[in-house]
Amino acid sequence: MTGWRLLLTRPAEESAALASALAAAGVFSSRLPLLAIEPLALSDSQRDLIANLNRYCAVIVVSKPAARLGLELVSHYWPQPPAQKWFSVGAATAQILADYGLDVSYPLSADDSEALLALPAFTQAVACNEPRVLIMRGEGGREMLAERMRSLGAQVDYLELYRRDLPLYPPQTLPQRVKVERLNGLVVSSGQGFEHLHQLAGDAWPQLGCMTLFVPSPRVAQIARSAGAKNVVDCRGASAAALLAALREHPVPAF
Incomplete structure (x- = not known):
């Protein structure tokens, strides 16, 4: 499980709390909030x-x-x-x-x-x-x-x-973050969070859509698959515990 390198997209405060829980389990994460409250x-x-x-x-x-x-x-x-x-x-x-x-x-x-x-x-x-x-x-x-x-x-x-709202980021922020930090998984917490991820990906979506995407529910999984996401994991919950359980059950993808 420690081979996972995840992009967290929740609002800033929630991403910080999730990152702390993941770090305690030995999981690397990078925060790019895609929902501003x-x-x-x-x-x-x-x-x-x-x-x-x-x-x-x-x-x-x-x-x-x-x-x-x-x-x-x-x-x-x-x-x-x-x-x-x-x-x-x-x-x-x-x-x-x-x-x-x-x-x-x-x-x-x-x-x-x-x-x-x-x-x-x-x-x-x-x-x-x-x-x-x-x-x-x-x-x-x-x-x-x-x-x-x-x-x-x-x-x-x-x-x-x-x-x-979707925070303002310069073009290419998302694909550049994935490349520079060698991320191998994306995490969204809601349908709107996924829609913002898809929007920010822009022309890079065909590549990013092949990454493992962790979602909280069957509904969000269906939204993601309909948009072309190829490897969607339904965590059956949005908690840190649900995400960690899903990470344990799925192999780390090879670079």
């Missing part, structure tokens, strides 16, 4: 969602940035948050919510929306008269969660807290 200005109607947080039987938080920004808002309106159930897709987001003192559940089997919807705790939380669910997320997230819950009779509101 930009908080959004909220409208009065969006702030009303937080002011009326007690109306919801469940709150779903889909990412770590959504957790941090959402809790900052909650603290302004609720010295003691309401006692509803909170949910996240992954363990890292759940930890942020739990550290705040919230009652949070998340799927252990995989870091995706499908696993969250299958949680018994989630089914129980929305088994009430006229269930209302709030989803905290970034701008333009997936609709599957809301569609499934609405099909079950729940009212769903979105609180979009940030957008993910």
